[in-house]
Structures are given as C-alpha cells and as structure tokens.
Amino acid sequence: MTQHNHINHLITDNMDVWTSAIKRKSSSGRGSSKKIELYGIKKLRELILELAVRGKLVPQDPNDEPASVLLERIAAEKAQLVKEGKIKKPKKLPEISEEEKPFELPEGWEWSRLGDFVHVEMGQSPASKFYNQNGEGIPFFQGKADFNDIYPSVRYWCVQPQKYAFDGDVLLSVRAPVGPTNISNIVCCIGRGLAALRPISRAPTNYIFYMMQGFRSTLESFATGTTFVAVSKVNVEHLVVSIPPLREQNLIVAKVDELMALCDQLEAQTESSLDAHQTLVTVLLDTLVNSQNAEDLTENWTRISGHFDTLFTTEHSIDQLKQTILQLAVMGNLVPFGEVVNVKLKDLLAFGPKNGFSAKEVSYETELKVLKLGATSYGELNVEESKFIDENIPSDSHLWLKPDDILIQRGNSSNFVGSNIIIKKECIGYIYPDLMMKIRANELIEPSFLSLTLSAPNTREFLWSRMTGTSGTMPKISKTIVESIPVTLPVSRQIQQEIVEKVSLLNGRCDQLKARLSDAQTTQLNLADALVEQAL
Structure with missing residues (x-):
C-alpha cells in the first residue's frame, strides 16, 4: 500500500x-x-492541512516541473514588476537554515520564505473620516472581524484607500488574532489588521490559502504584544513554507476541497x-x-x-x-407529599432575603474574604472563588456565613440569576457580596428541601421570567420577587x-x-x- x-x-x-x-x-x-x-x-481538518503542506496528501509525479523552476520564474516576474513600478524592490531575504526546516520534503518540492513565493502587501488604515457604511468608495476590510469561512463580508467602504488587495489575493490577519485567512474576490482597501498575499506566476490562490492554514501555528509563534498580539511584515515575509510543483499545487487544492467537503458532511x-x-x-x-x-x-x-x-x-x-x-x-x-400547604417563600423564612456587601479587593492577604459570584454558580460552595478585602465587619453581622444559610444570586448573566447553594459547614472569614441574597429557613421547612425547591426548573423559570434589566445592564431579581416564589410544601419535615x-x-x-x-x-x-x- x-x-x-x-x-x-x-x-x-x-x-x-x-x-x-x-x-x-x-x-x-x-x-x-x-x-x-x-x-x-476539527483534528481531521487540521490533519488534512498538515498532510497537504508535507506532500502526503497526493502522490508526486517525477515528470512535474520542480518547484525550484517555479520559484525562479516568480523571482523573474517580481523583478519585472519592480522594473514596471508596480511593486517596490523587495529586500533580499536570508537563506533558510537546516534548523528552520520542520520536516523532510518530497522530491521536487522546495522550502521558501513566504516573501519569495508571494508578494506581501501590508495593510494601512485610512483616517476614520475616509471610511463609511453608506457604500461610498471601495470595500474596506479591517481585520478578522470581516472574515467568513472563505470570503469576507463588506461592512465598510473607503473613499481614500491607502493599501489595496485584488481579486485572488489571500487576506491574512496579522493582528489580534494572528493567522486566520480569507480570499479577496474583489478589489478592496485593507487596514492594518490585514496583509494581502498576492500570487505570482499562476500559483493558485487556494493553495496559498490552505498553505497558510497549515503553517498558522508557526506564524502565531512570531506574534508579539501585550494588549494586541501582532506580526510584522518581516515576520510574514520570513515565514518558511513548503512549495510543491505547480501542477501538484492544483492537485492538492482539489484533494483538500474534496476532504473539507467530507468534513462539512460529517x-x-x-x-x-x-x-x-x-x-x-x-x-x-x-x-x-x-x-x-x-x-x-x-x-x-x-x-x-x-x-x-x-x-x-x-x-x-x-x-x-x-x-x-x-x-x-x-x-x-x-x-408522595401527603398533606401539603401552598405558600409563598416569605412564609418559610426565618431570615432574609438580605443583600450582602461588596468591598474593594485588596492586593495583600487579610483575614477576610468576600465571595465572588463564581463561588455559588454550580450547585456547591467554592470558596476558591473569593477575594481579599480589608474591612471591619461586626461579629454579629448578617454577612457571616453559617451552616444552613442559603445564598441566592440576585444579579449575574441571566442563566445564573436565581441559582442557589446551601452552606453545609462553617466558613470562617468569608462574607457574601451585594449581588447575592441570603435566606434562612424557619421551622416549617428543612433547609436542604428549601434549597432543592429553589433549584427546581419551575422555580428557576419563575425567576427568569421576572428578571429586570436592559440589554446593556446586568439582569437582576428583587427581594420582592424572591419572597413571592410559590411553594407547594409537604407538611411533614x-x-x-x-x-x-x-x-x-x-x-x-x-x-x-x-x-x-x-x-x-x-x-x-x-x-x-x-x-x-x-x-x-
């Protein structure tokens, strides 16, 4: 085989x-x-691209024109474009060392700096007054936010473009995040979040598109920055890539297309x-x-x-x-419940609902911590989700946590609003925050049954349907809403x-x-x- x-x-x-x-x-x-x-x-897709750039996806033909001849032709065409003033004269790129070659290539393939295989055009963002959403000028792509699976979507237009990409260029995201690719199917303006990789000498756009996905992790390793990671033109041009013979490039594209379609079906x-x-x-x-x-x-x-x-x-x-x-x-x-009474939650409480207290976090260790919302989001108390505060809390304050206390999230992202946990053991040195309420059961109800009742889907739906807050604010529930929760209670504890x-x-x-x-x-x-x- x-x-x-x-x-x-x-x-x-x-x-x-x-x-x-x-x-x-x-x-x-x-x-x-x-x-x-x-x-x-996902791993299968990554494998297909990895095999493609290693020459393991389609068989080689010894009669194919070797990639070295293609690269010579690309160099000659680039020199002609420089002579015609269509591109600037590129700097000579360094020779590829053996250490830079990550794997062995098949016969007829060549290692190349990306800048020797394609023309790299880094984007440049025009002043904001020159772009619009009214369709005036040419399409303007700023970065990954404009990308789809293959072709980008036009959200902005530019009346004074600085840098262009053309139909058939591969668009490479070079800034937050580094590595995603799309294909330009129109003449467009590109901002500083993108680079255009322009094929030379009939190199197929789709091979460059797939090749860049295959070498994405290598390019990502060049990225620098704290707030926004990015790669420079030097990083992009110096990227070492594998180049098959031209005919094989087209065969690889056809095979990757076939296998990606299979992945789509799966x-x-x-x-x-x-x-x-x-x-x-x-x-x-x-x-x-x-x-x-x-x-x-x-x-x-x-x-x-x-x-x-x-x-x-x-x-x-x-x-x-x-x-x-x-x-x-x-x-x-x-x-079976046996004898029941139908009551409101407020009829079953010895304490609360009462909001907690949120103090400013301090950067040093103290003897007091306040819970974060994550401490009560998943059914059990997680005190690791807490932060140090420096406050004087009276020993008789309701903020301290005791066994059988129940904490309810009154504000959070909507799916967590109303979630509760019951305190099962002493929690010395912890208080609960303002976005939680505390309740305690009276003699009519077992605390654990009360917590169970609050966790049931019908109770959660009751609370979700009564949340307040707009799209721009955190959804919340009030003390009144919590007190009004209907409870069917077995009389027998x-x-x-x-x-x-x-x-x-x-x-x-x-x-x-x-x-x-x-x-x-x-x-x-x-x-x-x-x-x-x-x-x-």
Missing part, C-alpha cells in the same frame, strides 16, 4: 473516531446543548444526530413531568429506563435528567428529608453516568490525537 493510500484509509476507515470525539466547552447555562466542540472533525450529520438525540431525550423526559398519576408515571419511567444506555450518552442529556428529577421531586412524584435523600441518591447515579461518559470521551479524544500522530 502506498503512503497516500495509507493516509486515505486512515481518514476514511476511522470515521467513528472523527465523529465521536466530542469535547464539552461548558456545562453551564440555558441552551448549553450547543456548547460542544466536534473535536475529532459535521452536519453529527450535529443533526446530536440535535435529534436531544429532542428525543427532551420529549421522553417531558412525559415524566407531564404524567397524570402514579400509574402513568411508572409506565413512562419504564419506557425510559429500558433505554438508559442509548438515551443518556451526552453531558447535556444527563443534565436534563437531573433537572427532571428535581422537577418530579417538587411535584411529589418521587416521594420527615417527608421533606426523604425527598432530599431520594434526589441525592438519583443525582449520585447521574454523576456515575457522567463519570463513565467522561472516561469514554477522553478515550475518543486520545484516539483522535493518536490517529493524527500516526498520520504524521
């Missing part, structure tokens, strides 16, 4: 690895089902499968919540429990199951405790599912990485 057939088989025979290696970006918030990265397909199919899976889970879990009686609930649960291995295969589906368990608990469907224990047991099983899932996902990610290493 030839090397190229081996590479093709490596790609096509491992579709299950490429599509099943999925990395979670975040496990929090509403709408979190989309917070995933199709890691395997991505669409995987996303469609994940969406369908999520819809199925949502529909089936909704049947539990909407069960009319105990018999109906048992029947619906039996239908789901027989398919646990196929239903709960993503973190989001397990999170949905946890939320359903909470909702069933506060509806009396996990443990023993039953309340049984419900908490039942939820804890079921959540523990959910956590076991998550741990097994995490192990499986890690294995898939490692497999994807191993396949890439094997190919290279």
Whole structure:
C-alpha cells in the first residue's frame, strides 16, 4: 500500500473516531446543548492541512516541473514588476537554515520564505473620516472581524484607500488574532489588521490559502504584544513554507476541497444526530413531568429506563435528567407529599432575603474574604472563588456565613440569576457580596428541601421570567420577587428529608453516568490525537 493510500484509509476507515470525539466547552447555562466542540472533525481538518503542506496528501509525479523552476520564474516576474513600478524592490531575504526546516520534503518540492513565493502587501488604515457604511468608495476590510469561512463580508467602504488587495489575493490577519485567512474576490482597501498575499506566476490562490492554514501555528509563534498580539511584515515575509510543483499545487487544492467537503458532511450529520438525540431525550423526559398519576408515571419511567444506555450518552442529556428529577421531586412524584400547604417563600423564612456587601479587593492577604459570584454558580460552595478585602465587619453581622444559610444570586448573566447553594459547614472569614441574597429557613421547612425547591426548573423559570434589566445592564431579581416564589410544601419535615435523600441518591447515579461518559470521551479524544500522530 502506498503512503497516500495509507493516509486515505486512515481518514476514511476511522470515521467513528472523527465523529465521536466530542469535547464539552461548558456545562453551564440555558441552551448549553450547543456548547460542544466536534473535536475529532476539527483534528481531521487540521490533519488534512498538515498532510497537504508535507506532500502526503497526493502522490508526486517525477515528470512535474520542480518547484525550484517555479520559484525562479516568480523571482523573474517580481523583478519585472519592480522594473514596471508596480511593486517596490523587495529586500533580499536570508537563506533558510537546516534548523528552520520542520520536516523532510518530497522530491521536487522546495522550502521558501513566504516573501519569495508571494508578494506581501501590508495593510494601512485610512483616517476614520475616509471610511463609511453608506457604500461610498471601495470595500474596506479591517481585520478578522470581516472574515467568513472563505470570503469576507463588506461592512465598510473607503473613499481614500491607502493599501489595496485584488481579486485572488489571500487576506491574512496579522493582528489580534494572528493567522486566520480569507480570499479577496474583489478589489478592496485593507487596514492594518490585514496583509494581502498576492500570487505570482499562476500559483493558485487556494493553495496559498490552505498553505497558510497549515503553517498558522508557526506564524502565531512570531506574534508579539501585550494588549494586541501582532506580526510584522518581516515576520510574514520570513515565514518558511513548503512549495510543491505547480501542477501538484492544483492537485492538492482539489484533494483538500474534496476532504473539507467530507468534513462539512460529517459535521452536519453529527450535529443533526446530536440535535435529534436531544429532542428525543427532551420529549421522553417531558412525559415524566407531564404524567397524570402514579400509574402513568411508572409506565413512562419504564419506557425510559429500558433505554438508559442509548438515551443518556451526552453531558447535556444527563443534565436534563437531573433537572427532571428535581422537577418530579417538587411535584411529589418521587416521594408522595401527603398533606401539603401552598405558600409563598416569605412564609418559610426565618431570615432574609438580605443583600450582602461588596468591598474593594485588596492586593495583600487579610483575614477576610468576600465571595465572588463564581463561588455559588454550580450547585456547591467554592470558596476558591473569593477575594481579599480589608474591612471591619461586626461579629454579629448578617454577612457571616453559617451552616444552613442559603445564598441566592440576585444579579449575574441571566442563566445564573436565581441559582442557589446551601452552606453545609462553617466558613470562617468569608462574607457574601451585594449581588447575592441570603435566606434562612424557619421551622416549617428543612433547609436542604428549601434549597432543592429553589433549584427546581419551575422555580428557576419563575425567576427568569421576572428578571429586570436592559440589554446593556446586568439582569437582576428583587427581594420582592424572591419572597413571592410559590411553594407547594409537604407538611411533614420527615417527608421533606426523604425527598432530599431520594434526589441525592438519583443525582449520585447521574454523576456515575457522567463519570463513565467522561472516561469514554477522553478515550475518543486520545484516539483522535493518536490517529493524527500516526498520520504524521
């Protein structure tokens, strides 16, 4: 089997690895089902580009005109452009040392400085008075913000351009971030966030486009700056790149196009499968919540429990199951409630709701810390999310934290507003901030059952629907809204405790599912990485 057939088989025979290696970006918030990265397909795309620039994607033909002849022709054409006054005379670039060559090239290929392969035109931003959004002048691209997958979108026009890119130039982002590329399909003005890479001697634009993606990490390593990283013209021109024969460049472009289209299909199919899976889970879990009686609930649960291995295969589906368990608990469907009373939250409080206190952080260690919002965002208190303050807090202040205190976030990004945690042990030296409220349960309700009730989906929706704040301000809930939360309360505190224990047991099983899932996902990610290493 030839090397190229081996590479093709490596790609096509491992579709299950490429599509099943999925990395979670975040496990929090509403709408979190989309917070995933199709890691395997991302690695496959990177592998295709890496193989392309190493000469491992298509077979070489010894009859092809070698790349050295192409580079000689490019040098001659550049000299002619200088003579005609179309470009400035470029500085002679240094010879490429052996240390700069990251891998061995096939026969007929050559290493080249980028500045010897293309003409590099660095952008220059015109004064703001010369550009507009009214369509006057020529299109003006400023940087990565204008990029799409291949061609940029026009947002601004310029009536007095300084630097131009032409149809067929590759646009390279050289400033915050460094490395992304697009292709110019029009004559346009380019700002200082971009450079235009102009093909010479019929070198295909798309090869330069793909080549720059293949060498992106090398270019990124040249970037400097604190607020905004950037690369200079010298960095861009000195970049060492691999040049195949001209005919092979076109073959590589066709092969990369073919394989990227395959990646697009895999991505669409995987996303469609994940969406369908999520819809199925949502529909089936909704049947539990909407069960009319105990018999109906048992029947619906039996239908789901027989398919646990196929239903709960993503973190989001397990999170949905946890939320359903909470909702069933506060509806009396996990443990029968017995006698109940319908009350408002204010009827169940011995203290609060009362806001905390936010003091200015100090840069030195003190004996006092105030919690950050992140300390109470994920169901358990995390005191690492706190900061030192230098304040005199009276020993009898409500700000100190004691076991069975419940902290509720009254202001944050919307998905965290209303989230709560219960303090389970002494927290000496910590107070809570102004964007949290504290409450304590009275004798009618178990503190842990109160926290569970506040965490249930119906309570969270109640609070979300009553948040105040515009698009420019942080959404918040008021003390009055929290006090008005409706609660269906089992009168028996023993039953309340049984419900908490039942939820804890079921959540523990959910956590076991998550741990097994995490192990499986890690294995898939490692497999994807191993396949890439094997190919290279």
